[in-house]
Amino acid sequence: MKEQAKHQINLEESVIAITGLEKSFDELDVLKGVDFTLYRGENVAVLGKSGSGKSVLIKIMVGLLRPDAGQVWVLSKEVNELKRKELDALRLRVGFLFQSSALYDSMDVYQNLSFPLVMTKKQLTKKEVDQEVYEALDAVGLTEKVNEMPADLSGGQRKRIGIARTLILKPEIILYDEPTSGLDPITSGEINNLIREVQERYNTSSVIITHDLTCSKHTGDRIAMLLDGKFIKIGSFENVFASKDEAIKSFYNYNFIQESHARIS
Amino acid sequence: MSCHFSDPLNMNTTGSRTYLFTKGIDSFLKGVTDASTFTVRFFKESFLPPFHFHEVINQSFEIGLKSLSLITVTGFIIGIVFTKQSRPSLEDFGATSWLPSLMGIAIIRALGPLVTALICAGKVGSSIGAEIGSMKVTEQIEAMEVSAINPFKYLIVTRVFATTLTIPVLSLYCICVGLFGSYINVHAQEATGFVTFYHNAFSSVSFLDINTSVIKSIVYGLTIGLVGCYKGYNARKGTRGVGRAANQAVIVSMFLIFLEEIVIVQITNWIRYY
Numbered sequence: 001m002k003e004q005a006k007h008q009i010n011l012e013e014s015v016i017a018i019t020g021l022e023k024s025f026d027e028l029d030v031l032k033g034v035d036f037t038l039y040r041g042e043n044v045a046v047l048g049k050s051g052s053g054k055s056v057l058i059k060i061m062v063g064l065l066r067p068d069a070g071q072v073w074v075l076s077k078e079v080n081e082l083k084r085k086e087l088d089a090l091r092l093r094v095g096f097l098f099q100s101s102a103l104y105d106s107m108d109v110y111q112n113l114s115f116p117l118v119m120t121k122k123q124l125t126k127k128e129v130d131q132e133v134y135e136a137l138d139a140v141g142l143t144e145k146v147n148e149m150p151a152d153l154s155g156g157q158r159k160r161i162g163i164a165r166t167l168i169l170k171p172e173i174i175l176y177d178e179p180t181s182g183l184d185p186i187t188s189g190e191i192n193n194l195i196r197e198v199q200e201r202y203n204t205s206s207v208i209i210t211h212d213l214t215c216s217k218h219t220g221d222r223i224a225m226l227l228d229g230k231f232i233k234i235g236s237f238e239n240v241f242a243s244k245d246e247a248i249k250s251f252y253n254y255n256f257i258q259e260s261h262a263r264i265s
Numbered sequence: 266m267s268c269h270f271s272d273p274l275n276m277n278t279t280g281s282r283t284y285l286f287t288k289g290i291d292s293f294l295k296g297v298t299d300a301s302t303f304t305v306r307f308f309k310e311s312f313l314p315p316f317h318f319h320e321v322i323n324q325s326f327e328i329g330l331k332s333l334s335l336i337t338v339t340g341f342i343i344g345i346v347f348t349k350q351s352r353p354s355l356e357d358f359g360a361t362s363w364l365p366s367l368m369g370i371a372i373i374r375a376l377g378p379l380v381t382a383l384i385c386a387g388k389v390g391s392s393i394g395a396e397i398g399s400m401k402v403t404e405q406i407e408a409m410e411v412s413a414i415n416p417f418k419y420l421i422v423t424r425v426f427a428t429t430l431t432i433p434v435l436s437l438y439c440i441c442v443g444l445f446g447s448y449i450n451v452h453a454q455e456a457t458g459f460v461t462f463y464h465n466a467f468s469s470v471s472f473l474d475i476n477t478s479v480i481k482s483i484v485y486g487l488t489i490g491l492v493g494c495y496k497g498y499n500a501r502k503g504t505r506g507v508g509r510a511a512n513q514a515v516i517v518s519m520f521l522i523f524l525e526e527i528v529i530v531q532i533t534n535w536i537r538y539y
């Protein structure tokens with residue numbers, strides 16, 4: 001945990017605080033009482049099986065979905081009580097990487113990045129926008145793709161452009177929905193480093209959703225296990241996986257076996 | 266039960282459902298209330314800044330270019346065919362000289378706006394439904410939302426304005442092309458001159474007719490834009506959701522266009538004979 005020395009976590013100040021969060025769709029109860037705190041400067045990796053409600057959880061954090069019960073405080077504001085304008089102001093301070101990248105497919109890479117800037121910060125000159133776009137592209141190492149359409153990019157490249165688009169608004173909190181899924185180990189490693197780098201450079205706080213143990217170990221200061229609509233364990237990587245809980249053990253073992261298989265073959 | 270009406274996207278309903286009437290009627294009523302809410306929201310948001318004029322112009326060009334060739338061909342053929350088909354009946358009364366006026370009335374009052382609207386419902390309505398629908402299912406609309414961009418304003422309001430502005434223009438164009446087709450046929454058969462033809466064609470058309478024609482097209486444009494956007498915006502997940510949105514956009518807007526045609530014709534007749 002050498003990285004931890006480089007950035008400081010402010011345990012006094014929480015940037016996201018969730019209590020008693022519940023959410024269901026028709027007859028399906030997805031979240032059943034989630035309590036969660038994200039401190040300033042901290043990265044929390046959220047692990048959980050597919051369909052356990054991880055994406056739903058972070059969508060609730062930015063007001064894309066409304067919870068059925070519970071409170072969601074983001075940067076000292078209760079998300080569900082905000083008016084449109086206030087919510088927009090809050091959203092500018094929170095970056096969101098979609099699981100599907102969600103690039104605008106009618107626009108090229110440059111426009112994808114400049115669009116949120118131009119629309120929300122009208123005072124910027126063309127030159128400043130250019131500079132921001134290239135800086136963000138440089139951060140994800142894809143400057144040469146600036147004029148391509150999203151449809152012509154590979155899945156991993158799309159993900160990286162998605163990250164660049166998230167970074168461009170300089171958010172204080174970043175919510176990553178599976179930043180490394182579908183990427184090869186080398187690119188995954190680069191993304192992991194990128195997430196750490198961003199955290200150190202801008203002192204952002206992040207929630208990183210992932211299935212990938214390497215990613216969670218590398219990027220998360222704490223790990224949170226989501227199971228059956230609740231966080232059953234939150235703590236350091238070692239701490240969480242030292243647990244005797246069967247579900248956690250099987251999650252670890254399964255991933256571990258997969259990885260060693262991969263190494264052999 | 267009130268949740269059926271207050272929750273347009275049906276995101277918060279829990280537990281088993283109770284129906285006000287039957288399942289079919291309930292979902293129809295829900296559709297109607299959702300669509301009305303959507304329409305009201307459109308009118309509300311179109312008066313509030315920021316305005317995206319540039320995007321309206323972009324979309325208008327796109328719509329215009331997309332349907333121009335089809336409207337040219339269809340309008341021209343309809344002009345020729347209707348003239349050809351009407352001639353024998355008029356000949357029976359020895360009234361072929363009335364042909365230009367008849368075609369003027371038919372094309373300006375009814376055919377031009379209606380044909381344009383139907384073509385655009387198929388071509389423009391479906392592409393709006395598919396485009397917005399695919400943006401919805403691939404989370405691009407949510408992506409705008411989290412970047413503090415109002416997708417309703419940027420995507421919906423601009424497209425509805427574009428169709429509302431463009432379809433009347435296209436419809437006037439269709440009228441011109443249709444009349445030209447008709448002229449070609451009349452000229453070939455009766456050797457009527459260009460000026461005479463147009464003079465006759467417009468002689469039985471009143472200011473009210475042209476006005477109604479334009480107003481009709483505006484209503485059709487609004488309908489095509491709103492229906493396409495509504496269907497796309499509420500598309501279900503998956504590729505099938507997108508196809509369905511495009512398909513429904515065409516069917517529903519065509520149905521509404523016919524309904525509106527009947528209502529507007531009825532109203533103009535009252536005005537005309539009052």
Ligand SMILES: Nc1ncnc2c1ncn2[C@@H]1O[C@H](COP(=O)(O)OP(=O)(O)OP(=O)(O)O)[C@@H](O)[C@H]1O
Nearest residue numbers: 025028030048049050051052053054055056057099
């Ligand atoms: N808008 C929605 N309407 C209805 N059901 C939904 C909606 N969004 C999510 N769900 C359901 O909620 C559950 C949790 O979905 P979610 O996308 O949060 O899973 P996840 O943990 O992110 O899984 P994955 O790792 O596969 O992305 C799923 O069963 C899904 O079907």
Ligand SMILES: [Mg+2]
Nearest residue numbers: 054055099177
């Ligand atoms: Mg997910």
